[in-house]
Amino acid sequence: MDTTLRDGEQTSGVSFSEGEKLSVAKVLLEDVKVDRIEIASARVSEGEFKGTKRVMQWAAEKGHLHQIEVLGFVDDKTSLQWIADAGGKVINLLCKGSLKHVSEQLRKTPEQHLADIKKVISNAAEMGIRVNIYLEDWSNGMRSSKDYVHFMIKNLKDEKVDRMMLPDTLGILDPDETYDFCSEMIEAFPEVNFDFHAHNDYDLAIANVFHAIKAGIRCVHTTVNGLGERAGNAPLSSVIATVKDHLKMKTNVNETHLNKVSRLVESFSGIRIPTNKPLIGEFVFTQCSGIHADGDNKNNLYFNELLPERFGRIRQYALGKTSGKANIKKNLEDLGIELDADSLKKVTQRIIELGDKKETVTNDDLPYIVSDVLNNDIMEQKIRVVNFSVMHTMGLRPVANVSLEIEGKKYEEFCDGDGQYDAFVKALRKIYKRLGKSFPKLIDYVVTIPPGGKTDALVETVITWKNSREFKTKGLDPDQNAAAIKATIRMLNIIENDFKPGILDKILNSIS
Template identity: 50%
Template sequence: MTDSKSHGMNNPSRRIEIMDTTLRDGEQTQGVSFSPEEKISIAKALLERVRVDRIEIASARVSDREKEAVTQINAWTREAGFSDRVEVLGFVDHTRSVDWIMETGGGTINLLTKGSEKHCRTQLGKNLETHTQDILETVAYAHTKGLIVNVYLEDWSNGYRDSPQYVFALMDNLRGAGIQRFMLPDTLGVMTPEEVYASIHDMCVRYPELHFEFHPHNDYGLATANVMAAVQAGAAGVHCTVNCLGERAGNASLAEVVVTLKDKLGVELTVNESQLVRISDMVERFSGKRVSANAPIVGADVFTQTAGIHADGDHKGNLYQSRLKPERFSRVRSYALGKMSGKASLRKNLERLGIELTAEQERHVLKRIVSLGDSKQTITTDDLPFIIADVLESESYQHIRLLNYAITSGLDLESTASIRVAVRGEAHTAAGKGNGGFDAFIDALNQVMAHYDYTLPPLLDYEVRIPKGGHTNALTECIISWDCEHRTRVTRGVHVNQVFASMLATLKLINIELEERQTP
């Protein structure tokens, strides 16, 4: 019997293949359908920048649009030298899936076979011998066309548990058929790490010459842990998706898998972890599925310390930091401002802004921050200068002030905005037009700011919130993300009028950037 060490789980030079299936299995997420252009962008990013080993981009024979996307991706990969790293799911249908893949210029078929006797008998209405004959017929035809053949054993996890002899008999029938990879899916996400380890270790021992890969699902929230167990047991590759997309609870998260395998098992990977957040953002935009703020590695809040005691410990000796340093992922650590803030949290943010306060001033500013946080207001580093200015009764950061405005909108009519603002003490008036009141305001404001060689940057995101159960006169919080060249700025305005809240958020951005212009 071969022990786990012989499979290399403690060998730091052991390399594991990462196959990303965002464009195939990830697209089985409810409500997600990538356009051909989006698929091409994601495929390029995964192979060129993230540098995963392989990608699975579609299922054969799905639609004409899918065929168009696959054809375009294959054309690009041939030019870029990635053609051997792109795969398409195909079916045991003799010539049809193979021909479809050949027509798109593809080179690899991932053949979906039945890895459990129940699926074989109930879904196909066939026995092992007939199903094997159909598989071998399709594999042989694929080989005549020059395709690389990998095989999925669908529902393998249940098949191994309920009918292991079926699984072994199927493997015995296929092991000499020239199949490059055997992919073992936990199709319903039912396995524990202990079950994954035992079953994959058994497969590796029984068929030591074969290349096995593990395909997890996250129904019990165990996908990443199961990937670790699979690699420890001897799996040579694992499958994942960006942002854990996939059917039901999704697959294993690419970011979690990469970092866990690297840090916890010391295996060798090709993935460029500094690109994990960028690919996450891209897939989030294209899929319409928001990433949770506390998602490991890629979530908005995962490198933010909230408790004052944590900021104090970091200030004194980085006591609340681990190997998961934000710089690894092209991110920065931040210290939240709110009701749990302490002096260290405030000082960390002041250092970031290059602002110095006396101990007495810090005490007054911290008191205001705690008060705002206690009322559930969100406070960012960009808010801090305004809080300081208010507390210290200073005019700092008041480069532009809105003196008056009027906005008109009507059904099937272009909106107009008339504004009067003071910029560094000088009054200006302007009138703008646009598709809605805020758009008209931006038009008018850009006319004014042109005198100061300033144009508002593009918006990345625009979000409006009101408290749950709020009334018609409730405060509206408008949060705007701006594309400020080399960084993203987020500004916020609060008012009972939604348009005015967005105007306040916009003026806040201008004040910040004008202040930076004059600060040496």
């Protein structure tokens, strides 16, 4: 069960709009094919209600209503009515899983709390709403008040409850405790369907999920990218890979769409995926060492079961100071460039020098480096900025005036925008529209400023573009807008030179 749209939305600073909730729900259920999703908490806000209702309307049309769940509270009919009005059919009822929570937060006895829960279950049955129960703080309950946990499950197991959900609410468990506690639940109540809900406060969420499943749990909760309260929940992608590769068990999940949903949630949440995050990070299928690239050329010596193609990714070979000739040769081959041994040695040395200076080198930088090192005109500057002016006056929209020279001819345009760089790009688009040229889509924009807070520090702007392929360009300048503009002009020249496999090797015949 994926709870990105409920527990994941409890990440600090994250709030999904109606449309975003619907988009993520669609991808999770129809592309990734998770079994269930939890999409909201009842009574939170009017916006939460509208988003829930929109998802429920879509789900009713597509036959997914039974797979969509909403967190509700022990409040007689209030949460149930909220869910019913939104079109929902399943409540995940938040009950207390530790004696401390019952006595100190609710200030009730276990018997009183149990009676309140049974009343909600009865109301739900009358309203045609199925019930799952969250035993909030269950992990602390198992540590300090096991008798209470057993009392609650014993008295609820014969009620109209589909699933008992066992959350490690504060992320306190270790793998051994998880295994022991889950085993105890299954042995004591073999007829109950249990879920396990891990939190990642000690970075043990995946290990705990692994041991919960080993203990016999057959449903676990996840979030896309590991979003969630505090340190987050168990990441969907890591859980799926662990279940398949280490536990040798099957799920309904389509692995090839995991990267797609991760990027979608990254965009909507505003929470960037760490570059080294397993399975979904930008660098996890990137080999940096030249030795690794050489080994991969010799019967894939550095491959494991986590083949990137499984997750809709591709293997890459990074360019930097640890790059050997094998790394660089693979990247050149991707661009259709063939170099003789001496030329390859020179290009390799230049990339190592750039890496020593902590400069980022991308695959799309290679034509520039080859051109510079080998003194040839492979990277013809067909487009250059004659001049530009970007201005922002308080209270007025930013404006840009841009003059370009394209193959010897000058073109000028003026445009306003939502920001100075936006105004600059819109002016470029106007020029390209006049010329009947296509302009790629900007899909990511990353600014890196060295720590220390100096106002004259160099800014590196890396922009990801997409036309027939996806590629990155970067610009370096003390001014952020100027850095972005440099990256943009480099992008235009890459497109104008039309770097495609099979083209550059012809250009470089004279070299080799």
